[in-house]
Amino acid sequence: MITTSVAEAADSLKRGQVLAYPTEAVWGLGCDPYNEAAFNEILKLKQRPIEKGVILLAGHISQVEHLLARLTQEMRDTVIASWSNRSPTERATTWLLPASEDIPAWIKGNHPKVAIRVTTHPLCVALCNAFNGFIVSTSANPAGLEPARSLQEAHKYFNHHLTYLNGDLGLSQEPSRILDAETGQIIRA
Template sequence: TLVLPATPKVPFWIRGRHESIAVRISTHPAIVALSHAFGGAIVSTSANPAGQQPARDLRTLYRYFGRSLWILPARLGRQRRPSRIVDARSGRILRE
């Protein structure tokens, strides 16, 4: 995951109060297929609120976000740890 500067074209609903955005290129087969099917990027939240453990099942996702969330009907990825986050400007690792 790379943290990149948000240009003025990035809408507030994507960047919130931040001056940067986090961009991740997924290798999950279902996400890759969905993105290719409509020819675009996917805007998404992480599978956990800040400071909480990543959700590893549907029950935890619903507990975190409620039923208003659209969930892709696919198997969970095999990652056991959250992705590394790197500030693209400084090269500093924000999360290992």
């Protein structure tokens, strides 16, 4: 199914379906992070090992506030500033944060932390808000292939195996960089 309705897309997530949607730079695959069957479907579609973990995408800082609690105030301010003070053409930042007990093990993979990005992409913000929380966000491509940059490319990869939220990509040219919030280490430059 292809839709332009954020409400329909959020409902498909709530029903345990996998969703392809445009993000800041590439198309992503998403699902309810607490639905293990939907998550396993993403791994199967991507041919991705569970050990790698995935990013969680939020539409507002309040959706991830509990994950910022263990950071120093200075680091917390840095993380929030990177999410809220980003221009639309600037590369987004994903942060590795200490995982709370409510984050499923399959989301983290073999990692003790969870990868979180609060987006400013209007369609993604609306989607997360309609879903009422963060969603899985991993690039829409089988392992080893380039991420989809259009609905047509995503559909070519995955055919009718999922729901597509049609819309525009953001203005960033590259997928998010990934940094460790506690150590400052660059995971993906």
